[in-house]
Amino acid sequence: ETGVTQTPRHLVMGMTNKKSLKCEQHLGHNAMYWYKQSAKKPLELMFVYSLEERVENNSVPSRFSPECPNSSHLFLHLHTLQPEDSALYLCASSQAVTGGAEAFFGQGTRLTVV
């Protein structure tokens, strides 16, 4: 398996549930990202991990909790979400030490909060 893989592809959860999104990259990259894509809004960067260290957190509510156990895996733990959190969540990876390096994206997880 190559590229960036996200699971699950679709997720429906209630506001009191706890779930996790998973991202795995097989490209040997050392930076990983979570983006949120909402309808009619630009993609928003949520979190960045570079060399397994969180280097950016764009004022994301604490109900979203990222985890990067190693350079190949990235998780987004979800709890007590709100309906407005329904969106497409995209994971990406890149080679952190190369200026202007291309980001490779997964196919996203379509999250619906009911």
Next chain:
Amino acid sequence: AQTVTQSQPEMSVQEAETVTLSCTYDTSESNYYLFWYKQPPSRQMILVIRQEAYKQQNATENRFSVNFQKAAKSFSLKISDSQLGDTAMYFCAFMRSELWANAGGTSYGKLTFGQGTILTVHP
């Protein structure tokens, strides 16, 4: 903060014709990177073309080319000989180069995206 604006929510073109998608951006940086990404119905974002701001020559990739006007902060994408498979959402994106400089021992690239343009290619 940087902003990226795509003023065309939707565009359409006939197969084999040429279409141009517009993008403008705002930054005080002198060195940066610009990208066009394509997101087909499969949802996976795919890089179409990349431009380095310090290079005056416009980037080209087969049927895709850009018109990069640094002074005007404009970065349009031209698709020649449009194909049905070009139907997708197209995103213009900006990346500061200085975020690649070591900061506390780490470095990374942050993309700022425009709102996207839905392109439909008709047979």
